[in-house]
Amino acid sequence: MDTDAKYMLEALKEAHVAAAEDEVPIGAVVVCRGKVIAKGHNMTERLHDPTAHAEMIAITAACEAMGGKYLNDCSLYVTVEPCPMCAAAMNWAQLGRLVYGASDPKRGYSLFSPSLLHPKTEVVSGVDSEECSKTVSDYFKAKR
Protein backbone atom coordinates (compact mmCIF):
# COMPACT_ATOMS: atom_id res chain seq x y z
CA MET A 1 0.00 0.00 0.00
CA ASP A 2 1.41 3.41 -0.87
CA THR A 3 1.92 6.17 1.69
CA ASP A 4 -1.10 8.24 0.70
CA ALA A 5 -3.41 5.22 0.84
CA LYS A 6 -1.98 4.33 4.26
CA TYR A 7 -2.72 7.73 5.77
CA MET A 8 -6.10 7.95 4.08
CA LEU A 9 -7.00 4.75 5.95
CA GLU A 10 -6.16 6.60 9.18
CA ALA A 11 -8.46 9.44 8.12
CA LEU A 12 -11.18 6.86 7.31
CA LYS A 13 -10.84 5.44 10.82
CA GLU A 14 -11.58 8.93 12.13
CA ALA A 15 -14.61 9.13 9.82
CA HIS A 16 -15.93 5.90 11.34
CA VAL A 17 -15.50 7.33 14.84
CA ALA A 18 -17.67 10.27 13.71
CA ALA A 19 -20.32 7.87 12.33
CA ALA A 20 -20.41 6.01 15.64
CA GLU A 21 -21.11 9.35 17.33
CA ASP A 22 -23.92 10.08 14.86
CA GLU A 23 -21.97 12.79 13.07
CA VAL A 24 -21.56 13.13 9.30
CA PRO A 25 -18.59 10.78 8.87
CA ILE A 26 -15.64 12.83 7.73
CA GLY A 27 -12.18 12.29 9.17
CA ALA A 28 -8.77 13.93 8.87
CA VAL A 29 -5.19 13.37 9.95
CA VAL A 30 -2.12 15.60 9.70
CA VAL A 31 1.22 13.99 8.94
CA CYS A 32 4.63 15.56 9.43
CA ARG A 33 7.85 13.77 8.47
CA GLY A 34 6.25 10.34 8.45
CA LYS A 35 4.38 10.77 11.70
CA VAL A 36 0.68 11.40 12.40
CA ILE A 37 0.75 14.52 14.59
CA ALA A 38 -2.98 15.27 14.74
CA LYS A 39 -6.36 13.70 14.09
CA GLY A 40 -9.87 15.04 13.87
CA HIS A 41 -13.38 14.03 12.99
CA ASN A 42 -16.52 16.00 12.43
CA MET A 43 -18.06 17.09 15.75
CA THR A 44 -20.57 19.72 14.66
CA GLU A 45 -23.55 18.01 16.29
CA ARG A 46 -21.99 17.12 19.61
CA LEU A 47 -20.42 20.55 20.07
CA HIS A 48 -23.33 22.46 18.49
CA ASP A 49 -20.58 24.18 16.55
CA PRO A 50 -20.76 24.63 12.77
CA THR A 51 -16.99 25.26 12.67
CA ALA A 52 -16.10 21.88 14.23
CA HIS A 53 -15.20 20.17 10.96
CA ALA A 54 -12.66 17.34 10.94
CA GLU A 55 -10.09 19.52 9.16
CA MET A 56 -10.46 22.50 11.54
CA ILE A 57 -9.98 20.26 14.56
CA ALA A 58 -6.98 18.56 12.93
CA ILE A 59 -5.39 21.91 11.93
CA THR A 60 -5.78 23.34 15.44
CA ALA A 61 -4.35 20.14 16.97
CA ALA A 62 -1.47 20.02 14.47
CA CYS A 63 -0.50 23.63 15.20
CA GLU A 64 -0.56 22.83 18.89
CA ALA A 65 1.70 19.83 18.26
CA MET A 66 4.06 21.93 16.12
CA GLY A 67 4.05 24.89 18.53
CA GLY A 68 3.42 27.32 15.68
CA LYS A 69 0.69 28.46 13.34
CA TYR A 70 2.19 27.20 10.07
CA LEU A 71 1.99 23.72 8.59
CA ASN A 72 4.34 24.11 5.60
CA ASP A 73 6.01 20.78 6.25
CA CYS A 74 2.77 18.88 6.81
CA SER A 75 0.29 16.89 4.75
CA LEU A 76 -3.38 16.91 5.68
CA TYR A 77 -5.42 13.85 4.68
CA VAL A 78 -9.19 14.19 4.67
CA THR A 79 -11.81 11.75 3.44
CA VAL A 80 -13.91 14.36 1.61
CA GLU A 81 -12.96 17.51 -0.32
CA PRO A 82 -12.75 20.42 2.14
CA CYS A 83 -15.40 23.16 2.21
CA PRO A 84 -14.35 26.81 1.67
CA MET A 85 -13.99 27.39 5.42
CA CYS A 86 -11.52 24.53 5.80
CA ALA A 87 -9.67 25.37 2.57
CA ALA A 88 -9.20 28.96 3.73
CA ALA A 89 -7.99 27.72 7.12
CA MET A 90 -5.40 25.60 5.27
CA ASN A 91 -4.38 28.76 3.43
CA TRP A 92 -3.75 30.62 6.70
CA ALA A 93 -1.72 27.62 7.91
CA GLN A 94 0.25 27.58 4.63
CA LEU A 95 -0.36 23.84 4.45
CA GLY A 96 2.28 21.98 2.46
CA ARG A 97 0.11 19.26 0.97
CA LEU A 98 -3.59 18.43 0.88
CA VAL A 99 -4.73 14.90 0.07
CA TYR A 100 -8.44 14.21 -0.14
CA GLY A 101 -10.59 11.24 -1.01
CA ALA A 102 -14.07 11.91 -2.42
CA SER A 103 -14.99 15.13 -4.23
CA ASP A 104 -17.86 17.20 -2.84
CA PRO A 105 -19.81 18.55 -5.80
CA LYS A 106 -22.16 20.53 -3.53
CA ARG A 107 -19.94 22.11 -0.89
CA GLY A 108 -16.34 21.57 -2.03
CA TYR A 109 -13.98 24.56 -2.08
CA SER A 110 -13.12 24.00 -5.76
CA LEU A 111 -16.67 25.06 -6.70
CA PHE A 112 -15.94 28.52 -5.32
CA SER A 113 -12.30 29.11 -6.15
CA PRO A 114 -9.19 26.92 -6.12
CA SER A 115 -7.37 30.05 -4.91
CA LEU A 116 -8.97 29.65 -1.49
CA LEU A 117 -5.97 27.38 -0.83
CA HIS A 118 -2.46 28.75 -0.44
CA PRO A 119 -0.69 28.93 -3.82
CA LYS A 120 2.09 26.67 -2.52
CA THR A 121 -0.20 23.88 -1.28
CA GLU A 122 0.17 20.75 -3.39
CA VAL A 123 -3.19 19.00 -3.94
CA VAL A 124 -3.82 15.31 -4.52
CA SER A 125 -7.43 14.12 -4.91
CA GLY A 126 -9.23 10.83 -5.41
CA VAL A 127 -7.23 8.72 -2.93
CA ASP A 128 -9.49 5.83 -1.87
CA SER A 129 -12.40 7.97 -3.07
CA GLU A 130 -14.90 5.11 -3.39
CA GLU A 131 -14.52 4.05 0.23
CA CYS A 132 -14.55 7.69 1.41
CA SER A 133 -17.70 8.41 -0.56
CA LYS A 134 -19.39 5.15 0.52
CA THR A 135 -18.75 5.98 4.19
CA VAL A 136 -20.78 9.18 3.81
CA SER A 137 -23.55 7.69 1.64
CA ASP A 138 -23.95 4.65 3.96
CA TYR A 139 -24.41 7.04 6.87
CA PHE A 140 -27.18 8.99 5.14
CA LYS A 141 -28.87 5.78 3.93
CA ALA A 142 -28.99 4.48 7.50
CA LYS A 143 -30.47 7.78 8.69
CA ARG A 144 -33.47 7.52 6.30
Next chain:
Amino acid sequence: MDTDAKYMLEALKEAHVAAAEDEVPIGAVVVCRGKVIAKGHNMTERLHDPTAHAEMIAITAACEAMGGKYLNDCSLYVTVEPCPMCAAAMNWAQLGRLVYGASDPKRGYSLFSPSLLHPKTEVVSGVDSEECSKTVSDYFKAKR
Protein backbone atom coordinates in the same frame (compact mmCIF):
# COMPACT_ATOMS: atom_id res chain seq x y z
CA MET B 1 -25.89 56.71 18.42
CA ASP B 2 -27.64 54.13 16.27
CA THR B 3 -27.76 50.44 17.15
CA ASP B 4 -25.14 49.33 14.63
CA ALA B 5 -22.66 51.99 15.80
CA LYS B 6 -23.29 50.96 19.41
CA TYR B 7 -22.46 47.30 18.83
CA MET B 8 -19.53 48.16 16.58
CA LEU B 9 -18.07 50.02 19.57
CA GLU B 10 -18.32 46.76 21.52
CA ALA B 11 -16.47 44.98 18.72
CA LEU B 12 -13.84 47.75 18.77
CA LYS B 13 -13.35 47.20 22.50
CA GLU B 14 -12.56 43.57 21.69
CA ALA B 15 -10.09 44.72 19.01
CA HIS B 16 -8.31 46.84 21.63
CA VAL B 17 -8.07 43.81 23.95
CA ALA B 18 -6.35 41.97 21.07
CA ALA B 19 -3.91 44.88 20.55
CA ALA B 20 -3.04 44.83 24.25
CA GLU B 21 -2.19 41.13 23.86
CA ASP B 22 -0.01 41.90 20.80
CA GLU B 23 -2.45 40.34 18.37
CA VAL B 24 -3.65 41.93 15.11
CA PRO B 25 -6.50 44.01 16.55
CA ILE B 26 -9.74 42.65 15.19
CA GLY B 27 -12.78 42.19 17.40
CA ALA B 28 -16.27 40.74 17.04
CA VAL B 29 -19.51 40.48 18.98
CA VAL B 30 -22.68 38.50 18.29
CA VAL B 31 -26.02 40.09 19.15
CA CYS B 32 -29.34 38.29 19.50
CA ARG B 33 -32.58 40.14 20.27
CA GLY B 34 -30.83 43.19 21.64
CA LYS B 35 -28.33 41.30 23.76
CA VAL B 36 -24.63 40.62 23.25
CA ILE B 37 -24.42 36.82 23.54
CA ALA B 38 -20.77 36.30 22.51
CA LYS B 39 -17.52 38.18 22.04
CA GLY B 40 -14.21 37.33 20.44
CA HIS B 41 -10.91 38.85 19.47
CA ASN B 42 -8.08 37.60 17.35
CA MET B 43 -5.95 35.08 19.28
CA THR B 44 -3.88 33.49 16.52
CA GLU B 45 -0.52 34.32 18.12
CA ARG B 46 -1.30 33.33 21.67
CA LEU B 47 -2.94 30.07 20.67
CA HIS B 48 -0.54 29.37 17.76
CA ASP B 49 -3.73 28.71 15.86
CA PRO B 50 -4.37 30.23 12.42
CA THR B 51 -8.11 29.52 12.82
CA ALA B 52 -8.46 31.59 16.03
CA HIS B 53 -9.90 34.67 14.32
CA ALA B 54 -12.23 36.99 16.25
CA GLU B 55 -15.24 35.85 14.20
CA MET B 56 -14.55 32.10 14.63
CA ILE B 57 -14.26 32.49 18.38
CA ALA B 58 -17.44 34.61 18.49
CA ILE B 59 -19.39 32.12 16.31
CA THR B 60 -18.36 29.15 18.46
CA ALA B 61 -19.25 31.05 21.65
CA ALA B 62 -22.57 32.25 20.20
CA CYS B 63 -23.57 28.71 19.22
CA GLU B 64 -22.71 27.55 22.71
CA ALA B 65 -24.88 30.35 24.16
CA MET B 66 -27.75 29.46 21.79
CA GLY B 67 -27.40 25.71 22.33
CA GLY B 68 -27.52 25.06 18.58
CA LYS B 69 -25.42 25.42 15.48
CA TYR B 70 -27.48 28.06 13.68
CA LEU B 71 -27.41 31.81 14.15
CA ASN B 72 -30.33 32.85 11.93
CA ASP B 73 -31.65 35.31 14.49
CA CYS B 74 -28.26 36.84 15.25
CA SER B 75 -26.15 39.73 14.00
CA LEU B 76 -22.37 39.47 13.99
CA TYR B 77 -20.42 42.73 14.26
CA VAL B 78 -16.76 42.66 13.30
CA THR B 79 -14.31 45.53 12.94
CA VAL B 80 -12.80 44.31 9.65
CA GLU B 81 -14.31 42.51 6.65
CA PRO B 82 -14.17 38.74 7.29
CA CYS B 83 -11.73 36.50 5.43
CA PRO B 84 -13.07 33.56 3.35
CA MET B 85 -12.68 31.15 6.30
CA CYS B 86 -14.84 33.28 8.57
CA ALA B 87 -17.37 34.09 5.82
CA ALA B 88 -17.79 30.37 5.08
CA ALA B 89 -18.19 29.67 8.83
CA MET B 90 -20.99 32.28 8.87
CA ASN B 91 -22.55 30.41 5.95
CA TRP B 92 -22.60 27.13 7.89
CA ALA B 93 -24.15 29.01 10.84
CA GLN B 94 -26.75 30.57 8.52
CA LEU B 95 -25.98 33.93 10.12
CA GLY B 96 -28.87 36.38 9.95
CA ARG B 97 -26.90 39.60 9.60
CA LEU B 98 -23.26 40.57 9.16
CA VAL B 99 -22.12 44.09 10.02
CA TYR B 100 -18.50 45.00 9.40
CA GLY B 101 -16.40 48.13 9.71
CA ALA B 102 -13.35 48.45 7.45
CA SER B 103 -13.01 46.64 4.13
CA ASP B 104 -10.05 44.31 3.66
CA PRO B 105 -8.85 44.73 0.09
CA LYS B 106 -6.20 42.01 0.50
CA ARG B 107 -7.90 39.20 2.41
CA GLY B 108 -11.61 40.05 2.45
CA TYR B 109 -14.11 37.37 1.42
CA SER B 110 -15.68 39.62 -1.20
CA LEU B 111 -12.48 39.39 -3.27
CA PHE B 112 -13.11 35.69 -3.70
CA SER B 113 -16.86 35.37 -3.93
CA PRO B 114 -19.77 37.07 -2.14
CA SER B 115 -21.47 33.66 -2.32
CA LEU B 116 -19.16 32.38 0.42
CA LEU B 117 -21.80 33.85 2.74
CA HIS B 118 -25.24 32.27 3.12
CA PRO B 119 -27.69 33.70 0.55
CA LYS B 120 -30.00 34.85 3.35
CA THR B 121 -27.35 36.76 5.32
CA GLU B 122 -27.96 40.51 5.20
CA VAL B 123 -24.70 42.48 4.91
CA VAL B 124 -23.98 46.00 6.15
CA SER B 125 -20.49 47.41 5.65
CA GLY B 126 -18.63 50.60 6.52
CA VAL B 127 -19.94 51.08 10.07
CA ASP B 128 -17.33 53.17 11.93
CA SER B 129 -14.88 52.07 9.25
CA GLU B 130 -12.33 54.84 9.89
CA GLU B 131 -11.88 53.94 13.53
CA CYS B 132 -11.82 50.20 12.69
CA SER B 133 -9.20 50.74 10.02
CA LYS B 134 -7.13 53.10 12.21
CA THR B 135 -7.04 50.52 14.99
CA VAL B 136 -5.31 48.05 12.65
CA SER B 137 -2.98 50.58 10.99
CA ASP B 138 -1.92 52.06 14.38
CA TYR B 139 -1.02 48.55 15.52
CA PHE B 140 1.22 47.90 12.50
CA LYS B 141 2.80 51.36 12.75
CA ALA B 142 3.74 50.70 16.36
CA LYS B 143 5.24 47.31 15.39
CA ARG B 144 7.67 48.89 12.90
